Every structure is written in C-alpha cells, then in structure tokens.
C-alpha cells in the first residue's frame with residue numbers, strides 16, 4: 462500500500478482512530494503492527510506520515526509520526542505523490558456504461574492514471590446487459606470503494622470523483638460548461654460504440670459553429686506486430702482536440718504503409734506507438750525507412766515500453782511520455 466485514504470481528520474490530540482472495514486484492511490491485509498509508519502491521505506488531501514500508536518481488538522490508532530522514521534515501513538517502493546508535485550491538467554473520463562465488471566476495471570485504471578472525474582454515460586452505446594438506474598446508491602457506493610482502493614494502492618494524489626450515471630445530452634452539456642475554451646478530452650471504447658463519443662461531441666461543436674480550423678496533418682500508427690492502440694487513440698483524440706488533422710492508420714501497420722501515406726500527404730509529423738519490447742524493432746525499421754524515403758518528416762514515438770534512451774537509440778526525433786507531450790511537440794513542429 463502506498464497510502465491509506467482516511468475518512469476523518471485526526472482529533473485534537475493528533476490521533477486518528479480507525480474501526481470497521483478500514484481497521485480490518487489495515488490489520489488483516491496490511492498486517493500493521495505498533496510502530497509501523499504509513500502514508501495517510503487526509504480528507505483535506507494533505508499527505509502525512511502516521512505511525513501505529515495503539516492496536517486493539519477492533520480499533521487502531523494512528524498518530525503523526527513520532528519517531529524519526531524517514532523510511533515508510535509498510536510496502537516500500539514508489540511513495541504516494543504529494544499534491545503540490547502534481548501540476549497536471551484535469552482529466553475527465555466520459556464513459557459509456559459497459560458491462561459491470563469492465564466498468565469496475567475502467568474505474569480502477571482511470572483512478573490509478575489520475576483521472577479527476579469519471580462520468581458514466583447512459584446512451585444507445587451503453588451495455589444492454591445491465592439496467593442502470595440513474596441514482597443507484599449501491600452501485601455508486603461500490604464504485605467509490607473501488608476508487609478508494611485504487612488510490613490506496615497506486616498512491617494517486619488525485620481525489621478522483623465519480624458522478625451518478627447521466628444521459629448523453631446531460632454529459633455533453635456538462636462537457637461544454639466545463640471545457641468551453643479549454644482542452645477537454647474524452648476516452649472512448651471503439652468496440653462499444655460504432656460512433657464514439659468524441660465524434661458525437663465534434664458534431665455537436667460543429668453545429669454550434671465551434672469547429673476549429675485544421676492545423677497540420679499528422680500520421681499516427683501502432684507499429685507492425687503490435688495491436689495495442691488505446692494509448693495511440695488517446696493521442697489522436699488530444700491532437701484532434703487541438704485542431705490537428707490526424708490520419709490514423711490503426712494498429713499493426715507495416716513500415717511501407719506509413720511511409721507511403723507520409724509521401725502522399727506530405728505530412729510533417731508521424732507518431733508511432735509500440736507497447737512491447739518485441740515491436741520496438743518494427744518502430745526502428747519504420748524510422749529508418751522514413752529517413753530514407755521521406756527525410757523531411759519528423760517522428761515522435763510513445764508507448765509504455767519506450768524510454769528516452771530507447772527513443773534516442775532508434776533515431777526518433779522526440780519521445781512523448783504521454784498524449785499531452787505529443788501535442789506540445791506537434792505544436793512546436795507546426796510553428
């Protein structure tokens with residue numbers, strides 16, 4: 462555990478008393494004993510080190526660290542991040558309701574990734590397997606529990622909020638109210654929705670006369686042999702949101718097809734994604750071919766397996782660790 466999410470603030474003596482389910486979790490799962498130190502995220506989102514002061518049959522009492530324990534004694538590794546280190550933009554996930562189990566997984570993963578708000582959307586694209594009531598208290602409580610667990614395990618400083626499921630129209634209004642002139646991006650699930658929410662939003666924006674003028678063309682592809690495309694799709698959505706004209710060649714794309722498209726469209730930038738060590742060579746091969754056949758074109762690479770070192774080794778112009786960094790690079794290139 463990288464942090465414990467506390468529901469209350471410590472009392473006036475600086476003691477935090479924990480009972481019930483949280484008590485069981487701390488004692489039976491994490492096996493805390495007297496003297497152990499853990500990181501605690503207080504309700505005001507402050508992160509403090511607290512030490513087990515007393516352990517009784519149904520209650521555990523934590524106090525602000527009293528000994529000089531510079532090291533966290535419960536599961537070392539990456540520590541929870543403190544809020545002031547985080548200067549990320551807010552990320553809101555508008556998610557068509559998929560099957561229950563999948564939604565649980567999505568909530569867990571987006572919390573771990575630092576999504577600020579999760580908005581479950583009810584529409585024709587939502588799963589028909591479950592009937593989602595608007596104010597299903599039990600379901601919301603369950604989702605909130607998943608968020609709490611995911612925050613505890615990942616150490617995320619972002620206080621992820623989950624909304625009651627809402628109809629697509631309400632979701633669009635919410636998006637417009639909050640992201641009018643700022644960037645907002647939407648994750649989507651192509652398998653659930655033939656027409657994804659982003660295209661729905663784009664249509665909505667176009668009808669409201671807000672369609673932006675298109676910037677440069679960018680070719681995106683997941684390289685040959687690799688079928689991971691979630692990250693690339695996020696990059697695409699964000700680039701499009703910033704007005705770039707993205708040609709998405711999809712996944713498992715051979716180098717020749719990428720080079721051919723660059724030549725045909727005269728694109729200035731290619732974004733390549735690879736998520737496996739086994740497909741990084743295909744990325745290298747693509748870059749080599751691009752240098753030969755389309756030397757004017759810059760290449761930005763990304764994907765969980767890549768590092769700056771790898772990117773340098775295979776001759777990429779830029780490594781983007783996330784979608785926003787890809788946008789920043791594209792903005793620089795297009796100037």
Ligand code: B12
Nearest residue numbers: 688689690691692732733734737738763764765781784787
């Ligand atoms: C989801 C997933 C799958 C899904 C993919 C669904 C899909 N449509 O993409 C499925 C189930 C199909 C799958 C299959 C496989 N997978 Co898989 N998969 C994952 C998993 C769990 C998450 C990847 C993901 O989507 N992350 C979320 C996105 C948002 O993050 P991201 O891709 O990193 O993208 C961000 C940045 O990296 C960056 N970025 C990404 N792309 C780009 C591109 C550009 C141009 C730029 C600028 C930036 C950029 O921006 C994004 C947003 O910020 C990872 C584990 C992990 N935690 O990474 C394993 C993982 C990638 N898979 C793995 C493996 C081995 C496989 C399989 C071979 C399994 C198998 N035996 O069949 C197959 C691969 C088949 C193939 N030929 O490709 C391994 C790879 C190991 C390695 N280091 O080589 C991983 C790491 C799991 C593991 N720990 O073993 N997988």
